[in-house]
Amino acid sequence: MEKSLAVNLSIEEAPKQWYNILPDLPEPLSEPKGDLSILDKTMVKECLKQEFSKDRFIDIPEEIQLLYQQIGRPRALFRAKNLEKLLDLPEGIELYYKSEFLSPTGSHKVNTAIAQAFYAKKEGFERLVTETGAGQWGSALSFAARLVGLKSTVYWVRAVYQWKEARRQLMELYGAKVFASPSQNTQVGRKLLKENSEHPGSLGIAISEGLEDAGKDEKAVYCLGSVLNHVLMHQTIIGLETKKQLEKIDRYPDVIISCLGGGSNFGGLALPFMHDVLKEGKKIKFIAAQSQGAANLQGEYRYNFADYAGFTPQLKMYTLGHQQEMPPIKGDGLRYHGCSPIISLLRSKGFIDTVAYPVDEKHVFERARLFVRGDRDLPGEGYLPAPESAYSIACAIDEAIKCKEEGLKKVIVFNISGHGFMDMPGYKEVLGLK
Amino acid sequence: MEKSLAVNLSIEEAPKQWYNILPDLPEPLSEPKGDLSILDKTMVKECLKQEFSKDRFIDIPEEIQLLYQQIGRPRALFRAKNLEKLLDLPEGIELYYKSEFLSPTGSHKVNTAIAQAFYAKKEGFERLVTETGAGQWGSALSFAARLVGLKSTVYWVRAVYQWKEARRQLMELYGAKVFASPSQNTQVGRKLLKENSEHPGSLGIAISEGLEDAGKDEKAVYCLGSVLNHVLMHQTIIGLETKKQLEKIDRYPDVIISCLGGGSNFGGLALPFMHDVLKEGKKIKFIAAQSQGAANLQGEYRYNFADYAGFTPQLKMYTLGHQQEMPPIKGDGLRYHGCSPIISLLRSKGFIDTVAYPVDEKHVFERARLFVRGDRDLPGEGYLPAPESAYSIACAIDEAIKCKEEGLKKVIVFNISGHGFMDMPGYKEVLGLK
Numbered sequence: 131m132e133k134s135l136a137v138n139l140s141i142e143e144a145p146k147q148w149y150n151i152l153p154d155l156p157e158p159l160s161e162p163k164g165d166l167s168i169l170d171k172t173m174v175k176e177c178l179k180q181e182f183s184k185d186r187f188i189d190i191p192e193e194i195q196l197l198y199q200q201i202g203r204p205r206a207l208f209r210a211k212n213l214e215k216l217l218d219l220p221e222g223i224e225l226y227y228k229s230e231f232l233s234p235t236g237s238h239k240v241n242t243a244i245a246q247a248f249y250a251k252k253e254g255f256e257r258l259v260t261e262t263g264a265g266q267w268g269s270a271l272s273f274a275a276r277l278v279g280l281k282s283t284v285y286w287v288r289a290v291y292q293w294k295e296a297r298r299q300l301m302e303l304y305g306a307k308v309f310a311s312p313s314q315n316t317q318v319g320r321k322l323l324k325e326n327s328e329h330p331g332s333l334g335i336a337i338s339e340g341l342e343d344a345g346k347d348e349k350a351v352y353c354l355g356s357v358l359n360h361v362l363m364h365q366t367i368i369g370l371e372t373k374k375q376l377e378k379i380d381r382y383p384d385v386i387i388s389c390l391g392g393g394s395n396f397g398g399l400a401l402p403f404m405h406d407v408l409k410e411g412k413k414i415k416f417i418a419a420q421s422q423g424a425a426n427l428q429g430e431y432r433y434n435f436a437d438y439a440g441f442t443p444q445l446k447m448y449t450l451g452h453q454q455e456m457p458p459i460k461g462d463g464l465r466y467h468g469c470s471p472i473i474s475l476l477r478s479k480g481f482i483d484t485v486a487y488p489v490d491e492k493h494v495f496e497r498a499r500l501f502v503r504g505d506r507d508l509p510g511e512g513y514l515p516a517p518e519s520a521y522s523i524a525c526a527i528d529e530a531i532k533c534k535e536e537g538l539k540k541v542i543v544f545n546i547s548g549h550g551f552m553d554m555p556g557y558k559e560v561l562g563l564k
Numbered sequence: 565m566e567k568s569l570a571v572n573l574s575i576e577e578a579p580k581q582w583y584n585i586l587p588d589l590p591e592p593l594s595e596p597k598g599d600l601s602i603l604d605k606t607m608v609k610e611c612l613k614q615e616f617s618k619d620r621f622i623d624i625p626e627e628i629q630l631l632y633q634q635i636g637r638p639r640a641l642f643r644a645k646n647l648e649k650l651l652d653l654p655e656g657i658e659l660y661y662k663s664e665f666l667s668p669t670g671s672h673k674v675n676t677a678i679a680q681a682f683y684a685k686k687e688g689f690e691r692l693v694t695e696t697g698a699g700q701w702g703s704a705l706s707f708a709a710r711l712v713g714l715k716s717t718v719y720w721v722r723a724v725y726q727w728k729e730a731r732r733q734l735m736e737l738y739g740a741k742v743f744a745s746p747s748q749n750t751q752v753g754r755k756l757l758k759e760n761s762e763h764p765g766s767l768g769i770a771i772s773e774g775l776e777d778a779g780k781d782e783k784a785v786y787c788l789g790s791v792l793n794h795v796l797m798h799q800t801i802i803g804l805e806t807k808k809q810l811e812k813i814d815r816y817p818d819v820i821i822s823c824l825g826g827g828s829n830f831g832g833l834a835l836p837f838m839h840d841v842l843k844e845g846k847k848i849k850f851i852a853a854q855s856q857g858a859a860n861l862q863g864e865y866r867y868n869f870a871d872y873a874g875f876t877p878q879l880k881m882y883t884l885g886h887q888q889e890m891p892p893i894k895g896d897g898l899r900y901h902g903c904s905p906i907i908s909l910l911r912s913k914g915f916i917d918t919v920a921y922p923v924d925e926k927h928v929f930e931r932a933r934l935f936v937r938g939d940r941d942l943p944g945e946g947y948l949p950a951p952e953s954a955y956s957i958a959c960a961i962d963e964a965i966k967c968k969e970e971g972l973k974k975v976i977v978f979n980i981s982g983h984g985f986m987d988m989p990g991y992k993e994v995l996g997l998k
Contacts (some may be wrong), residue, residue, distance in 0.1 A: 134575050135633040141568050199569040199952035200645070200944070202666070206636060212711075232636070232666055234946040236985065279644075279941035296730075300948065300998050305937055503739055507713035512635070512668040514734065551670065551985035554730035563733050 137375040139204035144384040145370040146195065147187040148363045151401045151472060154186065154408050156479050159359070159471055160446035163433050167443060172344045180360040188363065189527040190245075195332055197244045197277060203367065205229045207375040207526035210295055213501060216508045217530055222539030224381070225477025225530060227522075228372050228399060230547045231513060233494045235300075237548030238395045239270035242364035243416070246353045255351040257281040259344040261311070261336030263391070263517060264463035265290060265297040266548050267355030272306035283350075285339040287465075289458040297552045299407045311336040316341055318414035333392075333466045334438035334452055357436060357445075357470045365398025368545060373402050376543070383414055385529055387544040389521035390418035390427065390484075391463045393470030395547040404476065418473070418484045421526035422482040423457045424465045425483050425486035426450050431478050434468055447474040460556035461517040463548075485525055491517070495560040497524035498550070516548030518555050569645055569808040573638035576888035579804040580629065581621040582797045583813060585835045585906060588620065588842050592911050593793070593905055594880035597867050605661045606778045606786040608615035610683040614794040622797065624679075631678045631711060635800065639663045641809040641977075642945070647935060648777055650942045656973030658815070659964060661956075662806050662833060665947060669734075671982030672829045673704035673789055680787045689785040691715040693778040695745065695770030697825070698897035698952060699724060699731040700982050701789030706740035717784075718997035719745040719773040721899075723892040731986045747771040752776055752873045767826075767900045768872035768886055775875045780913025790826025790906045791870060791879075798906045802963055802979060808834050810977070819963055820977040823955035824852035824861065825897050825920075827904030829981040838910065852907070852918045857891045859920035860884050865912050868902055881908040891923050895951035896988035897982075919959055925951070929994040931958035932984075947979035950982030951990050 140370040152159060160368070162169075169178055177450065180188060190198070210225035219225075250258060258275045260282070262268030268284040275282035284306050291298065291310040301308050311331045312319035316339040322329045329335075337354070344352040354361060377380060386403055388396040396418050406412035418427055423460035427448050434449040436442040450456070456465050476482050487494050498520035504510035515523055525546040533540045557563060586593060596603075603612055615623060622634070644659035653659075664672035684692060692709045696702030702718040709716035714834070718740050725732065725744040735742050745765045746753035749777070750773040758764045763769075776784040788795060811815060822830040822835055830852050840846040852861055861882050868883040870876040883902040884890070890899050903911070910916050921928050932954035938944035949957055960978040967974045984991065991997060 135630060136575060136636060138572060138574055140572055140574065141570060192918055196569060200642070202570060202640060202663070208634070211634070229636070234948070273946050276937055277943040277946060279943060298984070299988045299992055300985075302997060303933060303936055303948070303991065304946075499737060502737055503710055509711040509713060512707050512711060512738075514668070514737070549985070551730070551734075551983070553986075554733045554986075557737065563736060 135209050135462055137207040137379055137485055139371060141199060143374060144204045145367060147189050149366040149370060149402050149405065150183055150186055150363050151404060152359060153184045154405055155475060156408065159475060162443035164349055164443040166443050167332065170442065172341055174246055174249045174351050175253055177246055177360045181358060194245055194248050194548065197248065199342055201234050201240050202232055204371045205232055207372055210511055212504060212509050212511050214509065216504055217527065219530055219534055223530055223533050224541045225526060226543045228368060228545045230368060230395065230545060231549035232514065235269040235273045236552065237266035237270065237516060237562060238365060238398060239267045240273060241367050242361045243270035243274035244277065245364045247278045249353050251278040251280055255280065256349040257282045257283060257347065258353050259340045259350050260353045260355065261285045261333055261340045261464055263290060263333045265286050265294050266463060266516065267300050268308065269297060271353055272301045272304035276304050282306040283343060284308045285313060285336040287311055287331040287333060287336050287371060287462060290462045293555050294552060299357060302395060306551055309380065311339050313339060315339065316342040331367060332456065337437035338439035338441055342435065356394040357468065359472055361394050362397035362401060362470055362472055365394050366401050368398035369400060369402035372399060381541050383543040384540040385415045385417065385542040387417045387419065387522055387526045387529060387542065389464055389518050389547065390420055390469065391466045393473040395532060395545055397473055398469060399545040404481065407481065416482045417525055417529065418482055419521040420484060420486045421459050421461060421464045421489060422486045423459050423489040426467055426469045427484040427488065431474060438469060445471050447471050459489060460491055460560055461521055463518040464521065487521060487524060491560050494520040494524040495525050499561060514550040515546050516550045517553050519546045521550050522546060569643050571641040571813055573805060573808055575633060577808060578638045579801060581623050583800040583804060583839065584617055584620055584622055584797050585629045585838060586793060587618045588839055591907060596877035596879055598877040600877050603877065606775055607732040608680055608683045608785050609687055609816065614797060615792055628679055628682050628986060635674050636666055639666055639915060640804045641806055644945055646938060646943050646945050650755060650938055650944065651961065653964055653968055657964055657967050659960060660977045662802055662979045664802060664829065665949065665983035666951065669703040669707045670687045670706065670986065671700035671950060672802060672832060673701045673801060674707060675801050676795045677704035677708035678711065679798045680792040681712045681714060684715055684785050685712040687782060688839050691717060691781065691784040692720060692787050693717045693774045693784050694787045694789065695719045695767055695774045697721050697724060697767045697899060699728050700713065700897060700950065702735050702742065703731060705787055706738035710738050716740040717777060718742045719747060719770040721745055721765040721770050721877050721896060724896045727989050728986060745773050747773060749773065750776040762988050764892055766872060766890065771871035772873035772875055775871060790828040793906055795828050796831035796835060796904055796906055800835050802832035803834060803836035806833060806977065815975050816975040818974040819851065820954055821851045821853060821959045821963060821976065823952050823981065824854055824903065825899055825900045829979055831904060831907055833979040836996060837918040838915065841915065851959055851963065852916055852917045854918060854920045854954040855893050855898045855923060856920040857893050857923040858901045860921065861911055861918040865908060870902060873919065879905050881905050882911060883911055894925055894994055895955055897952040898955060910961055921955060921958060925994050928954040928958040929991060931961050933995060947980065948984040949980050950984045951987050953980045953982050956980060966971045
């Protein structure tokens with residue numbers, strides 16, 4: 131057993147391929163239904179090709195490998211020694227977290243943003259259009275657009291846009307045009323604003339607006355930050371690195387945990403390990419941490435639109451319904467009606483557990499505070515998580531406590547998808563800070 | 565020549581000793597003058613011992629090595645490839661920056677905070693007291709106090725306290741008691757508030773308040789975030805890592821740049837290289853980037869107090885005078901009347917150049933924006949610097965342009981001491997963001 135807290139990889143050890151789980155799924159993924167021409171019209175062609183690829187591994191272009199270096203990859207895996215002591219865990223229960231919060235834009239979203247921007251540039255597009263909920267995806271895509279020399283436009287769920295001024299300014303600093311959604315820019319937006327001029331918006335609505343915008347401009351292309359197969363595949367860089375890091379210290383996970391909205395950070399960490407479960411008979415418990423306000427994995431498993439207006443083809447997924455209203459929460463990145471088809475299929479086959487936390491978010495923010503600060507004279511880990519990542523932390527802590535109570539020895543690995551430096555107003559409100 | 569952008573070190577390659585420049589200085593450092601008993605009464609004993617040590621290398625205790633791992637050390641050194649292209653630099657001019665912004669609390673300050681907190685705990689103290697300007701030191705010390713199980717109190721320059729609510733909440737999340745300085749807690753504070761109830765404060769005043777507070781409570785100890793020899797020594801971890809990283813890619817710096825307030829991040833990067841200049845005849849140009857509002861290196865080289873009230877012994881240093889009023893700037897970490905005695909001595913002997921930027925900060929924030937965003941169709945580096953670090957960036961860019969104009973080939977290394985995620989209101993004001 132190594133004493134190290136941080137487990138690092140060298141540049142040379144960085145994964146050179148993404149993992150595509152499609153050929154390894156227990157059954158073929160159901161095809162999207164409806165008019166697929168919107169995909170051809172609005173999406174990056176290489177991403178669309180990857181979306182349906184049956185190749186188990188897809189080379190990461192050398193240019194993207196260099197961009198990954200520029201954003202600080204590979205990222206450290208930390209053993210949460212302080213948290214283990216804080217929870218008074220017996221020997222044999224170990225907690226590890228992946229440090230996606232060390233990204234320049236603040237989250238894991240940058241892993242796929244860079245890939246999508248790179249391919250878009252290569253295909254001659256001039257502008258990237260997208261939606262954002264928490265603001266992390268919007269920041270990542272604005273940043274990635276700049277990295278490869280493209281323009282960007284972001285439709286941002288109004289309920290969040292309003293309390294995250296600093297994150298908006300960051301996107302604008304990267305050169306993005308940022309609109310509160312619903313906006314006056316699109317038919318969809320204007321219609322909703324007419325019904326309610328203070329409409330809080332939702333990810334589904336923002337996607338509709340983005341698609342409408344991109345559809346009207348042949349130099350523009352739409353980029354999605356989650357849900358789709360190729361997005362999850364780009365994110366497998368997280369799990370592939372983590373696997374190597376655990377090997378280095380001779381560990382293998384019994385439990386893998388992350389928060390889940392559309393599924394990109396969860397899938398990014400989980401899928402490379404899911405491979406071992408599906409193909410090598412390994413046993414791992416996967417837990418997706420959600421909000422009761424958007425517990426899409428407890429919805430119905432059926433075909434549904436990915437956006438509010440129904441512009442997209444229908445995807446077979448766990449869904450709450452594409453026009454379901456969901457209460458605003460601080461972990462807005464989790465506030466989406468549907469879950470990625472890949473994760474949904476795996477969930478339907480019993481490979482993924484789920485837990486949903488109350489909408490007041492007190493429990494998850496308290497857990498985040500414990501993670502940051504510790505308790506009594508015992509220190510915490512000190513890294514400030516994004517509200518979404520607070521769900522991962524809450525779930526990992528709850529699971530560790532359960533293992534302790536049941537006398538189980540487990541290696542628990544979780545992802546901290548983003549930092550919370552720009553989310554202090556959320557902490558303030560939920561924890562009642564002055 | 566390696567193609568890598570990020571140069572990493574493994575845990576095994578991490579430095580195990582700090583570098584103490586005292587025995588290598590061109591002449592002995594002038595002793596502090598006046599009543600030194602305040603030091604015995606208010607300071608950590610091990611730090612005081614280190615302050616006057618003549619040992620060239622001092623072992624980093626294993627516990628601190630582990631804490632360094634926990635905060636993500638060693639940190640990457642980045643080659644600023646995008647910036648080089650942006651400035652259209654010819655082959656032979658290379659820019660490298662150290663990523664101190666990846667710290668959990670947002671800056672390099674954590675490197676010495678951890679050491680001071682560790683020793684304080686070992687010596688039986690229960691509370692750490694300090695001052696802070698930009699808020700980075702206060703965050704780092706609150707965090708470090710928690711890591712080792714101590715309480716903390718922070719006196720924060722009022723002019724900054726007022727516009728950085730999120731950073732105050734972060735300190736409080738770590739468990740710190742934070743007071744706007746001047747405060748009603750101390751005689752010094754009450755006197756100044758009586759004269760001006762809206763007194764903007766200064767680092768010197770906050771130090772006086774902290775010393776008064778710590779002096780009244782034998783369980784409390786005062787920790788300083790800059791200026792003193794032991795603080796700079798703890799920070800040499802930055803330069804020692806950087807040296808190893810440059811060796812790995814077969815490079816040696818011609819120019820070393822960082823911003824300078826009291827001197828801790830500048831010294832941290834520069835001193836291990838200064839060793840080579842003093843002892844091995846290497847030639848390196850060192851440039852300290854300052855504000856014209858607090859250009860202490862252009863002040864007088866003489867004995868002066870380190871605080872406003874004159875509680876401290878007098879130190880031989882470049883100073884503007886300990887009661888000099890300085891205009892508020894966004895890079896408040898640079899707003900201090902005096903410069904570290906070590907750096908001052910080296911400056912007086914001609915080893916350190918200095919540049920000071922106008923108080924409106926437009927140039928440095930524009931340079932920071934260029935660094936983040938790039939220009940035209942050329943991308944920037946994407947990492948958002950703290951206002952103080954913007955001075956390093958501005959200076960590095962200005963120097964690179966000068967080298968280009970003069971046809972010189974240079975390896976330029978600079979430090980980015982902190983991130984700006986909590987400083988967006990500063991960007992907003994100076995750059996006129998909406």
